[in-house]
Every structure is written in C-alpha cells, then in structure tokens.
Amino acid sequence: MLTKQVKQLLLTIVGQGNYDDSKVECLVYSYDATPGFQAMPDAVIKPGCTAEVAAIVKVCNEYNVPIVPRGSGTNLSGGTCPTEGGLVLLFNRMNSLLEIDEENLTATVQPGLITLDLISAVEEKGVFYPPDPSSMKISTIGGNINENSGGLRGLKYGVTRDYVIGLEVVLPNGDIIRTGGKLAKDVAGYDLTKLFVGSEGTLGIVTEATLKLIPMPETTKTMLALYQDLDAAAQSVAKIISNKIIPVTLEFLDRPTLIVVEDFAKIGMPTNVEAVLLIEQDGPPEVVERDMKRMADICLEEKAVSVEIAETESAAVALKTARRTALSALARLKPTTILEDATVPRSEIAKMVRAINEIADKHNVDICTFGHAGDGNLHPTCITDARDHEEMERVELAFADIFAVAIELGGTITGEHGVGAMKAPYLEWKLKKEGMDAMRAIKQAFDPNNIMNPGKVFAKETRKRVVVSS
Amino acid sequence: MTTVQERETIAMQFAEKMNEDELLNCMRCGFCLPHCPTYIESGLKESHSPRGRIALMKAVADGVIEPDEDVERSLSLCLGCRACEPVCPSGVKYGHLLEEARDIIHQNKKHSYPVRTIRKAVFSGLFPHQERMQAMTSLLGFYQRSGLQYMARKTGVLNLLPDNLATMEKVLPKVPKKSEMKNRPTDLPAIGTPLKKVAFFSGCLMDTMFLETNKATLKLLQLAGCAIVIPKSQACCGALHGHSGEKAGAKQLAKRNIEAFEAEDVDYIITNAGGCGAFLIDYDHLLQGEREWHDRAIAFKNKMKDISQILVDLRFQEKVRLKLPAQSVTFQDSCHLRNVMNTSLAPRILLQSIEGIDFREMKDADRCCGSAGIYNIVESEMSMNILDSKMEHTKSTQADIVVTANPGCLLQMQLGIERENLGECTKAVHIADLLIKAVAL
Numbered sequence: 001m002l003t004k005q006v007k008q009l010l011l012t013i014v015g016q017g018n019y020d021d022s023k024v025e026c027l028v029y030s031y032d033a034t035p036g037f038q039a040m041p042d043a044v045i046k047p048g049c050t051a052e053v054a055a056i057v058k059v060c061n062e063y064n065v066p067i068v069p070r071g072s073g074t075n076l077s078g079g080t081c082p083t084e085g086g087l088v089l090l091f092n093r094m095n096s097l098l099e100i101d102e103e104n105l106t107a108t109v110q111p112g113l114i115t116l117d118l119i120s121a122v123e124e125k126g127v128f129y130p131p132d133p134s135s136m137k138i139s140t141i142g143g144n145i146n147e148n149s150g151g152l153r154g155l156k157y158g159v160t161r162d163y164v165i166g167l168e169v170v171l172p173n174g175d176i177i178r179t180g181g182k183l184a185k186d187v188a189g190y191d192l193t194k195l196f197v198g199s200e201g202t203l204g205i206v207t208e209a210t211l212k213l214i215p216m217p218e219t220t221k222t223m224l225a226l227y228q229d230l231d232a233a234a235q236s237v238a239k240i241i242s243n244k245i246i247p248v249t250l251e252f253l254d255r256p257t258l259i260v261v262e263d264f265a266k267i268g269m270p271t272n273v274e275a276v277l278l279i280e281q282d283g284p285p286e287v288v289e290r291d292m293k294r295m296a297d298i299c300l301e302e303k304a305v306s307v308e309i310a311e312t313e314s315a316a317v318a319l320k321t322a323r324r325t326a327l328s329a330l331a332r333l334k335p336t337t338i339l340e341d342a343t344v345p346r347s348e349i350a351k352m353v354r355a356i357n358e359i360a361d362k363h364n365v366d367i368c369t370f371g372h373a374g375d376g377n378l379h380p381t382c383i384t385d386a387r388d389h390e391e392m393e394r395v396e397l398a399f400a401d402i403f404a405v406a407i408e409l410g411g412t413i414t415g416e417h418g419v420g421a422m423k424a425p426y427l428e429w430k431l432k433k434e435g436m437d438a439m440r441a442i443k444q445a446f447d448p449n450n451i452m453n454p455g456k457v458f459a460k461e462t463r464k465r466v467v468v469s470s
Numbered sequence: 471m472t473t474v475q476e477r478e479t480i481a482m483q484f485a486e487k488m489n490e491d492e493l494l495n496c497m498r499c500g501f502c503l504p505h506c507p508t509y510i511e512s513g514l515k516e517s518h519s520p521r522g523r524i525a526l527m528k529a530v531a532d533g534v535i536e537p538d539e540d541v542e543r544s545l546s547l548c549l550g551c552r553a554c555e556p557v558c559p560s561g562v563k564y565g566h567l568l569e570e571a572r573d574i575i576h577q578n579k580k581h582s583y584p585v586r587t588i589r590k591a592v593f594s595g596l597f598p599h600q601e602r603m604q605a606m607t608s609l610l611g612f613y614q615r616s617g618l619q620y621m622a623r624k625t626g627v628l629n630l631l632p633d634n635l636a637t638m639e640k641v642l643p644k645v646p647k648k649s650e651m652k653n654r655p656t657d658l659p660a661i662g663t664p665l666k667k668v669a670f671f672s673g674c675l676m677d678t679m680f681l682e683t684n685k686a687t688l689k690l691l692q693l694a695g696c697a698i699v700i701p702k703s704q705a706c707c708g709a710l711h712g713h714s715g716e717k718a719g720a721k722q723l724a725k726r727n728i729e730a731f732e733a734e735d736v737d738y739i740i741t742n743a744g745g746c747g748a749f750l751i752d753y754d755h756l757l758q759g760e761r762e763w764h765d766r767a768i769a770f771k772n773k774m775k776d777i778s779q780i781l782v783d784l785r786f787q788e789k790v791r792l793k794l795p796a797q798s799v800t801f802q803d804s805c806h807l808r809n810v811m812n813t814s815l816a817p818r819i820l821l822q823s824i825e826g827i828d829f830r831e832m833k834d835a836d837r838c839c840g841s842a843g844i845y846n847i848v849e850s851e852m853s854m855n856i857l858d859s860k861m862e863h864t865k866s867t868q869a870d871i872v873v874t875a876n877p878g879c880l881l882q883m884q885l886g887i888e889r890e891n892l893g894e895c896t897k898a899v900h901i902a903d904l905l906i907k908a909v910a911l
Binding site for chain 1: 543
C-alpha cells in the first residue's frame with residue numbers, strides 16, 4: 001500500500017486519470033506472459049513525458065517505492081511482474097515515433113511505440129529495422145530495449161542492442177541523462193547505451209531511444225527443409241554456418257511444434273516429418289539465389305527428405321508468421337507452457353538437441369523444441385499443467401539440467417528472453433560469484449535504494465547446482 | 471450496484487461454473503491485444519482487452535479479487551465481437567467464457583426496476599414471439615407511413631433523444647406492411663436444376679424490418695439451385711439473450727429451433743445474418759451438459775451455412791451473370807460471420823464477380839463497427855468512438871457502397887454514414903440486396 005502522501009504526490013505529477021490503484025487496474029498489470037508469476041502492484045501510473053517520469057522516480061526514490069516499467073507485458077522471464085509491489089509504469093502516453101532521419105539513417109522513438117509500427121513506418125521509406133521478436137505486433141520498443149529482444153532475423157542482423165545508438169534515461173535518483181547519439185562512432189566514455197540495453201529496468205527508465213536503420217535488402221527468399229531425423233536437421237544448421245553462409249533466418253521446429261502450429265495457422269505446414277528448418281536469405285538477387293541453392297544442397301546432403309521454396313511473398317510471410325505463434329500454439333496441448341532459451345555455440349546445436357531429448361526422457365516430461373537454431377538459441381518448451389505440482393517439480397529439474405548442459409557446452413542460460421525473476425536463481429551458474437559481484441556493484445552505483453524493478457536479475461538465493469552426468 | 475451478498479454469490483459461482491481449463495488455456499501472450507477494438511479505443515487499457523478480461527475472470531474464480539463494479543464494467547464494455555478468437559494461437563474460446571461470466575453476473579444481480587422491466591419485456595415478451603416482433607415492426611411502419619415520423623422530425627421531438635438514438639431513428643429501413651410479413655409460402659422450388667435442399671433460418675429482425683433482404687436471399691438461393699423450406703415453428707436464435715446473460719432463455723429458443731429444423735430433411739440450414747449464424751453454430755456449446763440435446767445440436771450446427779458461403783460453394787457467381795452500373799464497393803465484415811462462422815472470403819468472391827464493380831478492400835475491414843447487438847445503445851460512447859474510426863477507413867476507400875452481411879452492421883454503417891453526412895454519395899446495403907440487383911434477369 002502506498003501512503004496517502006505518496007499517492008497525493010504522484011497524482012499531482014500525472015493528474016487524475018493517469019494514476020489508478022483500483023483492484024481491477026492493479027490485477028490486469030499483475031502478470032506478463034511468463035507462467036507462474038503474478039503479483040499485485042500498489043498502483044498503475046501513466047506519465048506523459050520525461051519530466052513526469054523523472055518526478056515520479058524522485059518520489060519513489062525518496063519513499064522507497066518499487067517501480068516496474070512495463071511495455072505490453074509479453075516478456076517470458078517474469079521481467080515485468082511486480083513481484084515486490086510498487087508502481088507499474090506504463091508508456092501508453094509516450095508512444096510516438098518522433099523522427100525518421102533519412103540522412104543519418106536513424107529513427108528516434110518513445111518507448112511505448114509498438115515494434116511493428118516502427119518497422120512498417122521505416123519500411124515505407126525504404127529503410128530497414130531488423131529486430132523482429134515474435135511478439136513484434138504487440139511488444140513495444142521500450143520493452144525490446146530493456147530485454148534486448150532478438151527475433152527471427154537475429155542470425156544475420158543481430159539483436160536489439162545492435163541497433164540502439166542513443167538513449168535518454170531517467171536514473172533512479174531522478175537525473176536525466178542522454179547517451180550516444182546519431183553517431184556511427186562514439187567512444188566518449190563508457191558505453192552506457194549498451195549497458196542499459198538488456199538491463200531489464202533495473203538501472204533506470206528509458207524514455208527515448210535513437211535507433212540505427214539500414215538499407216532495405218533488395219530481395220528475400222524463404223524455404224523449408226524437411227527431415228525425418230532431428231539430428232540431421234541440427235547437423236545441417238552447423239554445416240550451413242561452417243560453410244560460411246549466414247542466412248537471415250535459420251529456424252528449427254520439431255514435429256509436435258509443427259502439428260500445433262499447423263492446427264492454428266492452417267497453411268499447409270508439413271506435419272508428417274520429424275523436423276523442419278525454416279531458412280531465409282536476403283540481399284542482391286544473385287547472392288540470394290546462390291546462397292539458397294548452396295543451403296538447399298547442404299540440407300539434401302545431410303538427409304533432408306525434401307526442400308521446398310516458398311513460391312510467393314505471401315507464402316513466405318505466412319510461414320514466418322506461423323513460426324512466431326509456436327509458443328502460444330503449444331498451449332493447445334496442455335494449459336501451461338514453460339519455455340527456456342538456453343543458447344550454445346552454433347557448432348554444438350546438434351549435441352544440445354540430443355541432450356534436451358535425453359533430459360526430457362530422464363525426467364519424464366514433454367518437451368517440444370523450436371527456435372533460432374542458427375543462433376544456437378533453442379526454445380525447449382515444456383508442456384505441462386501448473387496444477388500438477390509433482391510434474392512441475394520434475395519440469396524444474398529438467399530445466400536445471402538443460403541450463404547445466406548449455407553452460408557445459410560453452411553456452412548461456414538465456415539467449416534473448418532475459419533473466420527477470422524466472423532465471424535469476426540460475427544466473428550465478430553462468431556468471432560465477434565474481435561476475436555477480438561485478439554486476440551488483442553496477443546496480444548499487446545506479447540504484448542504491450533498489451527501487452528499480454527489484455527482485456529481477458539478482459536472486460535472493462542461487463539455486464543449488466546439480467551435477468549432470470553427460 | 472451490487473450488494474456484498476450478491477458479490478459473494480457471484481464469486482462462488484465463478485469458482486464453480488467457469489471452465490478452469492479454458493481460463494488456464496490463456497497463456498497471456500497478448501496476441502489478441504492488437505485485434506481488440508475496445509483495447510485500442512480505450513488507449514490500450516489492459517482491463518479492456520481479452521487477456522485482461524480473462525485474467526479478471528480467473529482472479530474472481532480464484533478469489534483473488536471481488537467481482538466489483540470495475541470487473542463488471544470491464545466485461546460489459548466487451549463487444550463480444552470475438553476478433554480475439556481466430557488470432558489466438560492457443561485456441562482460447564473467449565466468447566464462451568464471456569457468455570458464462572455475464573450469465574453468472576446477471577442472474578445474481580438485482581437490476582433496478584426499470585432495467586428489470588425492460589429486460590423482461592425484451593427477452594421474454596418480445597423476441598421469442600415472432601408475431602409480436604411483427605406487431606412491433608408494424609407499429610414502426612405505422613409511425614413511418616402515417617406522417618408521425620414526418621411530424622416527429624419536423625417538431626424536433628427527436629432532439630430529446632440521445633444523439634445516436636435520434637440518428638438511428640433516421641436510418642431505420644422502411645418497414646414492410648404486416649400483411650407482407652405474414653403471407654409467405656413455406657416452400658420454394660429451385661430455379662433450374664435442383665442441387666441442394668436447404669432450410670432457411672429467417673431471423674426475427676431479418677424477417678420483419680429487413681423482409682426485403684430475406685426475399686432477395688430466397689431468390690438467390692433458388693437461382694443457385696436450392697429447393698427451400700422455411701420451417702414455421704422456428705424461433706429467434708437467442709443471441710440477444712445469450713450475449714446479455716440470459717442463458718436459460720437462449721437454451722429454450724435453441725431447443726425450439728433444433729426441433730423445428732431437424733423435422734426437415736435438408737442438406738443445409740442457411741442464414742443471412744452473421745450474428746444469428748454465429749449463435750446457431752454454437753448451439754452445441756450452449757447445450758453441452760444436456761446429453762439428450764447435445765448431439766442434436768451438433769447435427770444442427772454441421773448444417774449451418776451463411777448465404778454467401780453456399781452461393782460460392784454452388785458456384786452461383788460462375789453460373790449467373792452478375793452486372794451493375796459502374797460503382798465502387800467496399801465490404802465491412804460481420805464479426806460473427808468472420809470470427810465464428812469462419813466466412814470472410816466468400817462475400818468478397820461474390821462481390822468481385824459482379825461486372826462493373828470496383829472492389830476496394832477497406833483497412834481493418836475485419837474490425838467491429840461497434841454495433842454488436844444492443845451495444846450501440848447501451849454502450850453508446852464506446853460504440854460511437856469505434857464507429858468514428860470505422861468511418862475514417864470507409865471514407866478513405868471512397869466507395870459508393872458499403873456492403874455488410876448482418877442487420878446490426880447494416881444499421882450501424884448507415885448510422886455512420888448519416889453521422890458523417892455522407893448520405894448523398896455513400897450507401898450501406900446487405901450483400902443479398904446488392905447481389906439480387908446484379909442478377910440480370
């Protein structure tokens with residue numbers, strides 16, 4: 001509960017109508033897309049400008065009120081669940097596309113802008129913003145920046161971090177800083193821009209961003225390679241990369257995932273094969289043609305049963321759109337879907353796929369796997385029922401094993417979804433104590449009162465490491 | 471206002487009756503958000519989104535929050551357009567959850583006396599009785615023909631009505647005479663080779679206020695090769711009841727219709743109102759748990775088809791030459807036709823088959839127009855906001871004709887045209903009325 005005094009101060013800043021502490025409003029911001037996380041905030045607030053954000057932060061810092069900045073609540077790490085109460089801060093009123101600068105190839109945006117709206121707006125001008133998380137139709141740029149979101153095009157074009165070149169940030173003490181700028185080069189001081197990207201709202205509040213744009217690729221081609229053998233599909237991925245081809249997209253879907261996605265999308269995805277790779281390349285026509293042919297040959301050499309090129313652009317779009325629904329479509333099988341995004345070096349992808357299947361067997365849980373195979377970033381997804389506590393325990397053990405194997409293979413516990421509340425207990429496995437200490441020192445320097453999204457990234461307790469016999 | 475006791479009963483019934491599997495099936499990905507008209511029009515308020523509403527229903531069922539006025543507000547502001555369903559990768563049956571929740575609230579809440587009286591008159595006294603619907607419509611006809619309408623408009627009495635009601639009065643169609651409504655054959659032969667035998671669901675509004683559209687529909691069916699039977703004992707589909715938390719009334723009507731139509735041995739049951747069709751096709755859900763009826767409801771449901779779908783299935787547009795003077799046309803989807811009956815391509819195929827027509831797809835044609843049964847009367851502010859956005863998109867098509875596939879949508883689009891003063895250059899019509907004009911007889 002916020003005190004009357006705090007409530008009054010906040011109301012003075014944003015005005016009636018932009019502050020709400022009713023049960024209903026609090027409840028609908030008590031969750032995000034992560035299963036198993038729900039907690040009521042004390043109030044929901046909608047600032048209209050950076051100055052209002054700064055004023056809110058000052059009040060919160062003085063009275064020790066947690067702040068959880070939230071975009072559209074699509075994240076998968078419990079990152080925007082107000083686990084310690086406080087204020088959920090929304091950007092519905094700060095959602096403008098401020099500028100597309102065609103001379104410098106940059107876009108300047110407010111955090112509440114929907115990702116797809118940005119992508120469409122810049123593409124109208126013939127420029128390209130590559131990061132395309134599966135939730136791009138819903139997610140906000142602010143959310144993408146805080147989570148450093150990836151997407152289907154990450155393999156060739158990188159993730160959100162690679163496109164953020166300047167930020168306006170409100171620090172936990174209420175100071176407003178500007179980092180970077182419309183600059184291709186800038187080494188003046190520490191790279192705070194990149195530090196804030198992926199900081200999950202724990203260091204400050206992003207109130208404006210300058211994004212790098214690139215020229216639109218001339219052409220795009222998309223194909224599906226079909227396999228009756230998971231291993232062969234995974235081998236193809238490694239072989240494409242080792243043959244020095246970097247496609248835009250190199251996605252993996254196993255059979256259970258294919259079945260549910262087809263059940264929803266009804267676009268004629270194959271459901272009688274064990275796995276498919278969804279492959280896309282863009283660029284000048286001759287390069288695209290050559291790469292697609294080489295990749296098709298590699299897939300066939302690696303025992304793909306067939307390779308099908310999408311005949312039209314709309315067919316290609318349908319395939320990618322369907323792929324983006326994979327996680328939600330898996331909920332058709334069972335009510336709870338828990339997904340991870342353990343990531344390994346690309347050469348290890350086949351080993352990882354095998355390990356995931358062994359771990360599923362060992363703990364007797366159902367795991368479907370899809371993901372950005374070309375990035376080494378898989379999304380093993382456990383389909384379960386949160387009401388079955390015994391099974392939920394086994395699910396947790398299975399994921400602990402998956403994290404451990406990923407780290408053993410030189411990988412990480414999360415490739416793109418963030419640590420949030422969900423993976424915080426595992427972070428030390430990856431960073432070791434010294435790494436955690438370094439991060440804590442940074443957090444302490446920015447946010448000594450721990451008001452910024454508390455309970456995320458830093459766990460109260462690290463989970464005990466299980467020893468995996470592989 | 472709900473009393474403490476009412477809230478307790480409502481909360482208890484949420485826990486007992488709401489389908490827990492369905493509530494859990496929503497995994498909160500938010501894919502529904504960009505498709506929800508009230509989420510968009512409310513400035514992206516989660517409490518007015520499908521994901522938010524499901525979370526609220528679950529929270530009430532779990533005892534996390536009370537079913538207070540704000541919960542009720544969130545649920546009553548939902549259009550029930552079900553645009554969230556086809557885009558839900560998890561396949562959550564939102565419409566079913568909403569109907570159950572509304573039923574629990576309305577059955578346990580003591581409405582104020584005037585609201586109670588109106589609900590009783592409408593739900594028990596009027597819609598289930600086709601002869602009363604005819605009488606009511608005749609009254610409207612008397613009003614229109616007697617000079618009363620002229621007087622009412624002249625004297626400015628109508629200005630006493632809320633803005634959109636006064637405008638709505640202007641756009642009501644010229645209704646048929648009572649004798650016309652009563653005298654119609656119950657069997658019509660196919661014209662040309664008979665291909666299918668169909669039963670026609672005439673609908674209470676369609677068969678009174680929009681009788682001309684029903685006549686056009688029947689003629690189109692005949693031309694497509696359908697022998698038609700119009701079961702006399704059919705009743706209102708019950709959608710109005712179902713959407714307003716009067717499930718018991720809806721069930722009674724459903725049973726009457728199932729009996730009326732299963733007595734006829736037909737290939738299909740045809741409607742020309744998306745709103746009715748969607749409710750009819752959901753009878754199996756409405757009657758689930760009633761063992762004797764459930765299977766019969768499934769047999770009924772499997773025969774349901776919209777007029778545009780059967781015309782395309784029977785390749786009407788290839789067999790009959792369709793031609794109109796040069797004009798531009800756009801199509802506003804009926805939400806229930808598209809989202810529940812899964813019919814969106816057929817009307818477009820038909821329209822594009824008419825010679826002389828320049829078909830222009832409207833932006834967000836699949837988004838609700840804000841009519842939604844009686845929503846435009848009870849939630850007029852939100853409805854008019856939604857309609858204003860719709861009219862922006864309509865205007866940018868510069869179409870001469872806006873085609874619809876449901877009486878509610880038709881009236882709402884006419885209302886929109888009237889509000890924007892576009893009456894001179896734009897008209898809204900039902901697809902059957904346009905097609906019959908295009909048939910070169």
